Amino acid sequence: MGKRKGARSGVYHVMSRGSGKQIIFEDNADRRHYIDVMRASFSADSGVILIAWCLMDNHVHLLISGELADIAISMRLLSSSYAMYFNKRHARVGHLFQGRYKSVPIETDAQLAAVIRYIHQNPWKAGYSTSCDYPWSSYGEFLHCADDGTPATELLELFGGAEGFREFHAHLGGSQACTTEDAEFGSGHRAMPASIALDVARAALGGIEPGAVSSLPRAKRDASISRLGAAGLSVRQIERLTGVSKSTVARLLGH
Structure with a gap:
């Protein structure tokens, strides 16, 4: 593993x-x-401060400050x-997260503003919501934070206050210079929102949780993949929901 680049x-x-x-x-x-x-892990005691965040279905974006050792x-x-x-609640075994987390150093105010917007726009770009006003991100915290010295309160000044913050987030696109990992961690397939895709998958599988498909016997696994494809899910969505590799899903669906 390469050494992380410090900011x-x-x-x-x-x-x-x-x-x-x-x-x-x-x-x-x-x-x-x-x-x-997350809030318990990033606290004054830990030396790591949580600035902004967003939970997607299969990944998370966090903007945090602290020493690399404390962050680790x-x-x-x-x-x-x-x-x-998660493994206990959903009766699964094995690693839940893939390898090491990725970290991109942020050095300038311009980068900082861009990455905050990028994090908050992820659900909008993915079709999870019709704006940045998404319940599982820090967007609302920035807009409704009290003047109590929290990172959100202080950083609102970067945008000229709450109205400037809202306006800065109101248009998709713009600079994403905050990260070079956009293709890997990007918003994903837009044809069917991920929240809808999960419901569609559960209905198509008739009681089998999508995450359990990868551990089924091969014949049953393949039949389940075929049902998901017939229900209108894309290869990438099926890969995300089931954990079955993209190449295997594509082969089974004849892509």
Whole structure:
């Protein structure tokens, strides 16, 4: 593993995703639990401050500040604690997160503003919502934060206050110089929102959870993949939901 690049500012855009692009949040109870663990992991005691965040179905975006060593400890605590909870609740085994989290150093105010917008626009670009006003991100925290010295309160000045913040987020596109990982961690397939895709998959599988498909006997696994394809899910969506490799899904669907 290569050495992480440090930021003179101490601010990093951190990205972590499910193993094999598998979903890591089955429902809102999972999302709430992750947020609870996230807030406990990033605290004054840990030396790591949470600035902005967004939970997607199979990955998370975090903007945090702190020393690299402290961030590593906090991320390890967050990932291991949540994985233990998730595996127990959903009766699964194995690694939940794929390898090491990615971190991109943020050095300038322009980069900082761009990455905050990029994080908050992820659900909009993916079709999860029709704006940045998404319940599982820090967008609302920035707009409704009290003048209490939190990072959101201080950073609103970058945008000229709440109205400037809202306007800056109101248009898709713009600079994404904050990260070179956009293609890998990008918003994904737009034809069917991920939240809808999960419901469609569950209905098509008749009681089998999508995340369990990869561990089924081969014949049953292949039949399940075929049903998901017939239900209108894309190869990439099936890969994300089931953890079955893209090449295998494509072969089974004749793509």
